[in-house]
Amino acid sequence: MNPDARLLRNPLVALAPTDEGYLAYDTTGDRIHRLNAAAALIVELSDGTRTADALIADIAPMVAGEEARAGCARWIAGAIEDNLLKTLAPGASGPAAPAGEYFSSLALRLRSRGHVLAAFVCQHHAAAQLADDAEHWATLGDLAHIIGRREDARDAYEEYLTLAPGDAEVEHILVSLRGEAPPPRAPDDCIVQLYARFAEFYERNMRQDLEYRGPELLTEALQRVLRPTGALDVLELGCGTGLAAGLLRTFARRLVGIDLSPDMAERATATGLYDTVEIAEITEWLMRSRARDFDLIAACDTLIYFGDLRQVLMPAVKRLRDGGTLAFTVERGEGEPFTLTDSGRYVHGEPHIADAAGDAGLRVLSIDRTVLRYEYGEAVEGLVVVSRRT
Numbered sequence: 001m002n003p004d005a006r007l008l009r010n011p012l013v014a015l016a017p018t019d020e021g022y023l024a025y026d027t028t029g030d031r032i033h034r035l036n037a038a039a040a041l042i043v044e045l046s047d048g049t050r051t052a053d054a055l056i057a058d059i060a061p062m063v064a065g066e067e068a069r070a071g072c073a074r075w076i077a078g079a080i081e082d083n084l085l086k087t088l089a090p091g092a093s094g095p096a097a098p099a100g101e102y103f104s105s106l107a108l109r110l111r112s113r114g115h116v117l118a119a120f121v122c123q124h125h126a127a128a129q130l131a132d133d134a135e136h137w138a139t140l141g142d143l144a145h146i147i148g149r150r151e152d153a154r155d156a157y158e159e160y161l162t163l164a165p166g167d168a169e170v171e172h173i174l175v176s177l178r179g180e181a182p183p184p185r186a187p188d189d190c191i192v193q194l195y196a197r198f199a200e201f202y203e204r205n206m207r208q209d210l211e212y213r214g215p216e217l218l219t220e221a222l223q224r225v226l227r228p229t230g231a232l233d234v235l236e237l238g239c240g241t242g243l244a245a246g247l248l249r250t251f252a253r254r255l256v257g258i259d260l261s262p263d264m265a266e267r268a269t270a271t272g273l274y275d276t277v278e279i280a281e282i283t284e285w286l287m288r289s290r291a292r293d294f295d296l297i298a299a300c301d302t303l304i305y306f307g308d309l310r311q312v313l314m315p316a317v318k319r320l321r322d323g324g325t326l327a328f329t330v331e332r333g334e335g336e337p338f339t340l341t342d343s344g345r346y347v348h349g350e351p352h353i354a355d356a357a358g359d360a361g362l363r364v365l366s367i368d369r370t371v372l373r374y375e376y377g378e379a380v381e382g383l384v385v386v387s388r389r390t
Contacts, residue, residue: 005087007046007055007076011097013084014106014125015043025121026083027106032118033084038062039075046085048094052076100129104136107143116146116376127156134163138170145342146376150177153342168193173344182340186305188260188281190344195240195261202241202264212373214300214329214382215244221384222298222327225365226251232295235319236274237282237312237328238302240264245273251296258285286315294319299328301372301382304345307338309353313360320389326362327386329372343375353385362387 014025021040024033035043041062045055056072079085088094104126110119120143127136141156154177157170168189175182195202206212226232228250236248239257241264249255257277259265269277278285282302297316306312309330316326333339333347337355340346350367357364365386372382 016124199263237299242268242271
């Protein structure tokens with residue numbers, strides 16, 4: 001290396017800070033580098049004004065000993081070879097840095113290919129360059145959440161809400177990320193907003209991408225205690241787009257669906273499988289009448305938006321006829337009775353389910369552990385519960 005050459009960070013390298021230093025993604029080489037504190041400082045100081053010797057002299061007070069300084073020199077040589085740093089001849093100007101949109105577009109492509117950590121680094125770089133664009137912070141929060149960087153997710157979502165206040169879905173997610181006391185259930189406006197965005201591709205995403213099997217698993221559990229004779233009055237809580245309707249119809253002479261989301265309820269109605277679909281918050285709907293007018297009440301991945309299950313089970317059991325069946329799926333948790341997770345959904349423990357069912361006047365017939373779906377490549381363990389009114 002020319003001793004007079006100045007060092008410049010490659011402008012096509014995206015950076016994201018970590019507790020130890022930096023994550024650096026070389027966009028041309030498609031490679032992630034993990035930089036410690038000393039390497040991160042070298043990269044920060046490589047602004048095209050210093051030679052390698054000058055840079056090492058500048059950081060000498062922070063690097064103890066000749067061996068450490070020699071190590072810095074070796075790292076610089078390796079960083080040049082790895083394309084993290086560029087060398088500039090005296091008087092030469094360096095390559096122009098690409099616009100922030102270059103990195104955000106690249107983040108989108110990387111995420112679509114499953115390279116989520118690289119996408120996060122690129123999106124972090126883009127958000128720093130385009131700090132007044134709320135959507136870049138929202139996207140960064142999503143990516144940070146996927147890779148489990150909770151503090152980064154919280155900070156990005158906080159910045160997003162500063163620029164674009166009033167997002168009910170993000171406000172709900174932040175409850176867990178901030179460590180605040182959870183609400184009894186996910187707010188109505190959060191659910192409506194979430195499924196307005198999700199409804200159009202809900203079935204494709206759940207079935208193809210997430211391999212969701214909630215309706216099938218619930219039906220298998222029900223078939224152990226009920227015959228699909230088509231003779232029952234059936235209520236589905238949180239019917240969504242109607243994924244479970246065909247299976248529940250085998251039990252039903254009358255099938256009623258309730259959902260809070262107008263967008264989802266519209267698609268459920270379009271299936272033609274329900275006798276009635278109503279738009280309502282389910283606990284409010286259950287308490288509208290005291291009539292015991294159902295033989296079976298089912299809920300597939302609906303109670304994941306509630307904390308204490310008593311708030312649903314107690315009004316639901318009042319709508320069941322004697323000997324009626326109540327069946328549902330939830331995501332499984334351990335330790336606490338129920339917990340609001342960073343996903344904005346609640347997980348529930350088996351003891352809580354048994355306690356809540358008993359308090360509601362239900363006898364639990366079965367609780368099956370199973371995989372409900374996959375999320376970010378990881379199995380989501382759930383519980384399939386069948387109970388009967390005592």
